[in-house]
Amino acid sequence: MSTAAADFGGPISPAEVDLSVDLCGVTLPNPVMTASGCAAAGRELDQFFDVAELGAIVTKSIMLNPRSGRPTPRMAETPSGMLNSIGLQGPGIDAFLARDLPWLVQRGARAVVSIAGDKPADYVELARRVGQAPGVAAIEVNISCPNVENRGLVFACDPESSYRVIEECRPHIPDGIPVFAKLTPDVTDIAAIAGAVSDAGADGVTVINTLLGLAMDPDTLRPRLGGVTGGLSGPAVRPVAVRAVWQIRKAMPDLPILGVGGIRTGFDALEFILAGADAVQVGTVIFNDPGAPMRVVRELCDELAVRGIRSLDAVRNAAHG
Amino acid sequence: MSATQAPGTVVSRTPVGDYHHLVIAAEGIATHTRPGHFVALAIGGVDSGMLLRRAFSIYRTSTTGRHGETVEIVFAAHGKGTRWMADLAPGDPIDVVGPVGRPFALPKEPVSCVLVGGGYGSAPMFSLATALRDRGCAAHLVLGAATTPRLFGLLDANKVGSSVHVTTEDGSTGTRGRVTDVLGDLVDTTDAAVVYACGPMGMLRAVADVAEDNGAWSQCAVEESMACGIGVCMTCVLPVEGEDGIVRMVRSCVDGPVFRGDRVRWDAVGTIPPGTLGGPR
Ligand SMILES: Cc1cc2nc3c(=O)[nH]c(=O)nc-3n(C[C@H](O)[C@H](O)[C@H](O)COP(=O)(O)OP(=O)(O)OC[C@H]3O[C@@H](n4cnc5c(N)ncnc54)[C@H](O)[C@@H]3O)c2cc1C
Ligand SMILES: Cc1cc2nc3c(=O)[nH]c(=O)nc-3n(C[C@H](O)[C@H](O)[C@H](O)COP(=O)(O)O)c2cc1C
Ligand code: FES
Secondary structure (H helix, E strand, C coil), X not given: CCCHHHHHCCCCCHHHCECCEEECCEEXXXXXXXXCCCCCCCCHHHHCCCHHHCCEEECCCEXXXXXXXXXXXXXXXXXXXXXXXXXXXXXCHHHHHHHHHHHHHHXXXXXXXXXXXXXXXXXXXXXXXXXXXXXXXXXXXECCCECXXXXXXXXXXXXXXXXXXXHHHHHHCCCCCCEEEEECCCCCCHHHHHHHHHHCCCCEEEECCCEEECCECCCCCCECECCECEEEECHHHHHHXXXXXXXXXXHXXXXXXXXXXXXXXXXXXXXXXXXXXXXXXXXXXXXHCCCHXXXXXXXXXXXXXXXXXXXXXXXXXXXXX | CCCEEEXXXXXXXXXXXXXXXXXXXXXXXXXXCCCCCEEEECCCCCCCCCCCCEEEECCEEEXXXXXXXXXXXXXXXXXXXXXXXXXXXXXCEEEEEEEECECCCCCCCCCEEEEEEEHHHHCCHHHHHHHHHHCCCEEEEEEEECCHHHCCCHHHHXXXXXXXXXXXXXXXXXXXXXXXXXXXXXXXXXXXXXXXXXXXXXXXXXXXXXXXXXXXXXXEECCCCCCCCCCCCCCCEEEEECCCCCEEEEECCCCCEEEECCCECHHHCCCCCCCCCCCCC
């Protein structure tokens, strides 16, 4: 068997690597974004790197109204990961559109706005308002939260409710703004959910959101989180995320995929691209290394350069050959 | 505020009582540090399975030593990450983010102040005392701990304090009891306008109450569990009442760690108190 390095020729200079990607007509200088909820609205990270240099900043999921989130403790460190039960704390759409989005736009960053709701009507209203706001590069619909109208079942756990949310909000978003549905891995067949949202009009999918987890406190012998269960993220979940991307790519050769889950290094990002991701997002690792998103860009570039690979198109889906 | 991420190097680690005094050479942090700021340290190296940063109050900084800019902290080894730190040796790399947070607010007038440090919580009090005295304020120090080895900085205290008062719960040094046992009288006799405090949450709550009962402002540096330390994750929140009377869940890493004691809803830490902005209805 030949190695990739042999296939692509000898090492090249990182300057010869073209990292740019076209995501449903939106050009990104590189495929690396922040993951929702791990970069707030970008402002704090701008101390550590120029947010405009990153592929895109994905904002924390924004809801219609201000939300206090869950009681503390809201996090627990786990081996190579963490559990969080933030409960979507945020300022609500009015404050977001007045303060956070304009900052990102003025800074020259590509803003991917994540929206989340308790019921389909919330998503419609959010889609309408974000869709009209200037400077939005894409919308990520976080359907990985519970639907209060349907016994608290997580939208993205069910193909029908996933379909319904996307079908209802897609018409309210201009055609030029791609819509990505963010999926949870806590399902039997993630490719089926991806199929449902694609049929409903999503331009692509973001995989994965956190996995539901639980950890106990050795002192109290009770759950460590105020919210009892929480979302598991970080390098510990990466193989699950790469598998989810691979399965969806296999089922849907043309569906744009944003891969997310435990990316820490440039090679981790490359793994997702080999499995079929068009672009990737860096989340929890930002807490460990606030400079990680741009470091991943540089390392990804180096990973391609040492293997003589000139563009992402040359390696995307390579794992499916 | 602007924080820097710097690849630091351990200059020294010295045991002091039950704690470790750690000196780290790291560029770009010392010059911007004010009393009350903290650093967030990455633990275990670049491949570490411990992903979350650990926060530590800045004890002091230097910009002129032979190691260039240095930042000093005092820590207790109790969990996985701090136990790893207790093995650090000169020359070891450690990634530093800092200075983070809002520092203590200093009075505009030359008033009398009381500074209360519980355990390693006294670490930021010495640079604060110096800053206060530089502007003509009196800085009376109260150091408290359960036992003598858990007191930190008695020598420093005698150098920078206008007066020094010590309490231990076992009575091995100073007055037997808690800091609050001596605080009320001290605020009274020194006619203190502000009480500054850093230490465990229970102590802060009690100090804020004593200050209020004695007609003084309080400035408390809180310790909440933090994942990022830089304001992006929303794990470190606690309920704080704003000037408008509305309670909000506020990030203690960047909106604190120093809060006005009368603004924190100490009784409700760990809950979402009724009436909180965006709270469950
Ligand atoms: C603003 C601030 C200043 C601090 N200053 C000091 C200091 O000067 N000296 C000192 O010894 N300690 C200080 N602490 C506490 C210190 O951060 C924790 O003791 C330390 O994070 C515990 O880490 P660990 O690896 O030992 O514990 P682990 O249990 O392994 O920690 C797991 C996770 O929980 C968090 N955590 C656990 N205990 C605490 C705690 N008490 N407070 C906050 N987060 C916690 C950790 O940060 C980590 O993310 C400070 C904390 C804060 C928030
Ligand atoms: C503290 C925290 C908050 C998060 N908040 C959101 C959110 O608001 N919306 C969302 O779609 N995903 C949220 N996520 C999930 C991440 O975007 C990401 O999908 C997941 O953490 C896996 O990636 P990672 O391992 O790189 O963090 C959050 C994750 C963490 C750790
Ligand atoms: S620790 Fe992340 S927001 Fe405060």
